[in-house]
Each structure stands twice: as structure tokens, then as C-alpha cells.
Amino acid sequence: MDHLELIRQLKTSAATKIILLVMDGLGGLPLTPDGRTELEAAKKPHLDALARVSDLGLSTPIFPGITPGSGPGHMGLFGYDPLDWQIGRGVLEALGIGFDLTRMDVAARGNFCSVDPATGAITDRRAGRISTETCAKLVNMLRGITLSGVEVFVEPVEDYRFVLVLRGEHLEDGLTETDPQKVGVPPLPVEPTRPEAEKTAALFNEWLSQARRILADQRPANGANLRGLAKVPDLPHFPELYGLRSGAIATYPMYRGVARLAGMDVLATGHDIASEVETLRRHWNEYDFFFFHVKKTDSAGEDGNFEAKVHVIEELDGYLPEILALKPDVLLVTGDHSTPAKWKNHSWHALPVLLFSPYVRPVPQATYGERACAAGSLGQVRHVDLMPLAMAHAGRLVKFGA
């Protein structure tokens, strides 16, 4: 039986509240073999005190050695197998700028490029990395394109990147990219990889053809490519699946977008942890489940800034008493993936997990860190195991079988 089907069968209601606190890219590495990780090095008295009354464990996002993007990392945390529920690049790009995608949409990431006017061959795949301002100006010109029977949205992103969304009945994905990934050849047409997508491919090609006419006299951006053409995945509806009124608190559009795809209510919040905590407090009575996302641990890790990552963890720690004062029945603290400052990128390393509830087997003198978690009483799990564990600790799953 499918993992999600089991959850559907066993879920029950209870007057309990769960917080899933995700510090993006939380997992780290020591800079030297005898050193401490970012989480271990952080002065975080409240998290460490919580660790002494919680289960600790390690969670692998997908399987050992596999580094997840933000999409797959969150799919796993929400209990959806990341290999079964893939989010296309066009969809993530649209979510990243806060575009409110619907299930009727096909989204593509667009790249302005330079082409040889005589032959049509690409001469620069990024159009000399034009400014975001130029990008916005070009996008405005492209907004004049209309297609029969569908709505068309074009939005600037950054530099040479934009988002194109077609919205209409019966649009299908299963579409190839136009970027040949090299210069000296013209862009490829969008081709359907299955017969149902033929009409959609024709619409994208018609858009490209009009776009090239409009851009013909521009320099250097006189062409455009489309990549990662995709529909939103038909995700199981998180609140129905788990029977949880679910609210999402995140400062970055992409994470709000992923939560919205899963069917959570996205709650308005400011740009820092203080605002997020205030949002949590304000909506506390309305929801059973909160996805609470802290972005800057990941950004600091990507920058290779060990100290900055330590500081974000310490900042979050300062707000922990306010969060605990709300008396959540279950508080899960983890990350979507590791972003060690030493690696300067997402990595494959397993995530430290802290699971606070009354029904745990705490280890005295534990602290919240990767190595304490590796020896913790929760053992090793996968991201898709975390929601079932949270549900169980919240008294929201009945037993399987008699």
C-alpha cells in the first residue's frame, strides 16, 4: 500500500497543534575535522534545553548521497516522495516571483538571448547578462502578444531571466526546451513529448515567433529561449490528506508558493523572524498545523559564511521561548536539506531533527547538533517519515490493523 494511502486511512482528529519549523539548509559541516558544525557552534540555550526533553535523529531528504533542490526538499518534509512529485523549473521560477499559479497553467522559465540576425543562430545564450531593468522593459514589450483561446502572462525575474505562463483549458505539459545549450545554432522549436501536448506546443511556438518579431531590432537581447515548461504537479491536498487546517509562514515567495501548491493557506508576514513569530501568534487559534520557514540559514551557507549561518540559528533561538509559549503539542525543528558553509551549496548530508512532544525518549545532556542527532533516540529516518511521526505524536493517527 502507498504510504499516503495509509495516512489517509489512519488519520483521525484531535485538538492538537503541530509546528514544522524549517531552517532552510540547516545541516552543516565542521570546517576542520576536529571542529563543530554551524548548528553545534551556535549559542542556542533554548534549542539545547528543548533537545534535552525531545527526540533527536537524522533525516535523509531523498536517499543517501542525493542532494535535493528546494522543491524536492520540501516535498519530502510535507510527506510527498520527492521522486514521485517533481516540480518543473518553470513552475519553481514562477513560484519564486510570487506568481499565483493555477492547475490550468503551463509555466516556463524564459531566457533572453542574442542571435545572429542573418542566420538566427544563437551568439550569446544570456544576451550579455542584460540588467533587470532592461529585462523589465523587454517583458513589457512582450506583454502585447496575444494567443487565441489562452491567457498569456510574462513577468521579469532577474538579469536575462523571465517567466512565461499560458493559462487555459486543456493545456498539457510534456514539452521540450528550446535552448540548444550551445551557441552557433538556432533555438529549437518546442516539441510535444506526447500527443496530448501538441496543441500546447503550437501555442508556445506561436508565442516565440511573435516574440522574435518584436525583439528583432533590440540589442543585445534580440531572441528568447524557453526552459523547464511544466504544469503544477497534481499534489495531494495537504490539509485533506492529514486532516490539518494548515497555515504557511515564509518570507520568500518560492516557499510560500510550494506551500500553496500543497493547499496550505499562505499567511501574510513581514520579512524577518520577528514578523514570522508575530504571524504565528496572530493565527495560532485558526490552524492545527504551521509550516514555519526560516530562509537565511541557507543563504549564509550558500555564501560560505559559517559565522552568518551560526548567527541566524542564534537569532531563531532567541524566539524559541515565544514559540513554545504558544504550547504546541508537537514541534519539529529541521531543514529541507543541508547547506554547509564549507560546501557553499545544497548538499546530500542528512539533517538534524528535533522532535518535541510529551511522548519522547530524551537523552540527558543532549544538545541540538548533527552528531548528537546521529546518536539520538529517534534514529535515522527519511524526510517522508517526518509528517507521519508528527501526526503520531499529535495523537492524530490511529493504529494500523487490529
Next chain:
Amino acid sequence: MDHLELIRQLKTSAATKIILLVMDGLGGLPLTPDGRTELEAAKKPHLDALARVSDLGLSTPIFPGITPGSGPGHMGLFGYDPLDWQIGRGVLEALGIGFDLTRMDVAARGNFCSVDPATGAITDRRAGRISTETCAKLVNMLRGITLSGVEVFVEPVEDYRFVLVLRGEHLEDGLTETDPQKVGVPPLPVEPTRPEAEKTAALFNEWLSQARRILADQRPANGANLRGLAKVPDLPHFPELYGLRSGAIATYPMYRGVARLAGMDVLATGHDIASEVETLRRHWNEYDFFFFHVKKTDSAGEDGNFEAKVHVIEELDGYLPEILALKPDVLLVTGDHSTPAKWKNHSWHALPVLLFSPYVRPVPQATYGERACAAGSLGQVRHVDLMPLAMAHAGRLVKFGA
């Protein structure tokens, strides 16, 4: 998505080198509850120093409780699910004597037996355990047998055992064994278990019929049975799958054979660890990946000789500085399966794993032993996880999804 398909999609190139150091049958047991395992008891200062700057973990070859043969143990280490990629007994027997099998071959393990000349019923399934010398003489007689359209190879193994290989276009496996597993009844015919194997079954039966005529006047070995008739599995090509130029260093034919099946280059080496290290050094610049196999830990375990197994580990430890001097980016030290001296056989126990790379979370005061590994920062994994982990640590896998 299939695990191997994911690796194919994510693999990338890097100027990094990986050594997979396999001490055959490495996992052990304490002789008494308060004692140490072979690995824990060994004086191995270099491995213990390496453990303090590495990840430690436990790896299960197939799943808990399942004892692997050498074939499945190595399939797992190479990243092939041992339940999906099975190697027939005939194939392993041929590899064990260094026979260079091709994908056109069907190999069988042969047993000389004694039969009642009047009734044809088997009277001794092992022909009184004839000497290897007699076996070689009989095999020589059987080399006279020819079959239409295929090449025939017969090779002695030991005592009453030999190997028969048919080579030709369109030979198929899916063939039953002739040994009825009891005396008092005649050998069974080879029968096809699927229609495509009919012609191949007829060829084996024709060979057996000729063999019986030739052996009729011999005593006690006047008959023969065939077991484990199999083709080589159509294994994914290891160097292509991982994008690694791959060399295998092993002193025993079977391990060289399994590496060759996976598509690795088998490097000429002498019969001891010193020669193997010299081979590693000589070929260091030619390959990205080395499978380095040490046999005698397993032989000592099978003999129930705790001290001898300890000694092999100590011997290997003496060579570790030379191996590390080559500066591998990733060094994995583990075994294909456990062979505790106390059990005197392959066992199901999980394997200690040491994973050395710059991107680890070492535990201070660690030593390389089963119980330190059980509490190690790598946690518990399966054999099939080890190659993805090694690839990740070598910077040879890009992230999954955006």
C-alpha cells in the same frame, strides 16, 4: 524513478578519485559478550586515526537478517540492488576459476557423480569426492565433445566439480538443473523454463549424452550433473553509469571476474596486499575509481580463526599510509559481508563503514569498529547507498530538482 536512473541523470565529472577498499567478510563478532570483535581487537593505529577524521556508519548488504554470498555482497557495493541483479551459480563458478565469460555464454557448474550402470540411477552425487587430479583427467576426456554451432569449454575446478560453458549466438538461460538432489534416481534432463531456451536445453542434453558415453567405463565417476545453468547478468556498465574510469585490484579470480562483469578494467597484481598497493600506485593516474579487494579477512573468518582475521586487518593497516599518500578524495573502507570467526561463515550482520573525505562530521575519540560505527555520524545505510555517497563526497553528483 529507478535508483540507477537517478544516478545516470545526476552524475557529473570532476577531477576526483575514489577508492573502495573492501576487506572481504570484514564484519565480526565478539567471542564473548564482553569481548571485542576482530576489527575492534586489531591494533590498527592508521585506521583509527583515519576514523577520527571520517564518517562512520553501519551498512546492511541486502536487508536485515539476510546473509549475502560474495556475488550479492559485491553487487550491493557496486550500487546494483542484489535482488535485481542475481549472478547464477554457474557464472560464479566460472568466474572463480578465472574463466573469461562473455555475454554469449551459458555457464554451468558440473558435478561428477556415480551411477548404477544397469539402471542409470545415481548412487553417489559426488563420485566419492574424487581428487582434483582425477577431475582434471576426466575433464580432458570431455573436451573431445563437440556440438553443432557452438563452442564448448570444460574446465576442472576442485575434487568432483567442473565448469561447462557453451558459447554461441542466441543461447538463452532459463534452464533447469539435472541433479535430483538425492540418490536412487537417474539425473534429470535439462528443461527450458521458457520457450526461448529450448534450443539451448537441447544442446546441454546432447553434451550430457555424449559425456555419459565417454564416462561409461570410468569408476567411480561414470556420470555427471549440471547445476546453476546461467548467463552473465546484463549489468549496467559501471564506468558509464558513474562516469568513472574504473580499475579493479583483487587477488582472487572470482572478485576480478565480478569486477569485469561490471565493466571495470581488471589490473594485473600479485598475491598479497603489498602487490595490490603497488598495483594501485602504478595505475593511480589512469583511473578515477579503484575497487581494492582484500580476501584473507574472509578466509580467516570462515576458518573460525579470530586471531588470523585480526592479523589480516593489522597487515592492511600497515599499508594505509601508502594508500593515503596517493591522496584519494574519497576512501570507503568496508566489507562485502560479515564473516565472524565465531560464526565460521558469511553472516547477516551489518558492516562497519569508514567514509573519508573533506565533507564529513567526525566524532572525536572514534575508532574504527562495529560499535563505534553503530553510533557514527553516517548512521545506518544499505550497501547500495555507498556508491551514491562516495559519488556525492567526490563532487560527482549534481542536485536533484531545482
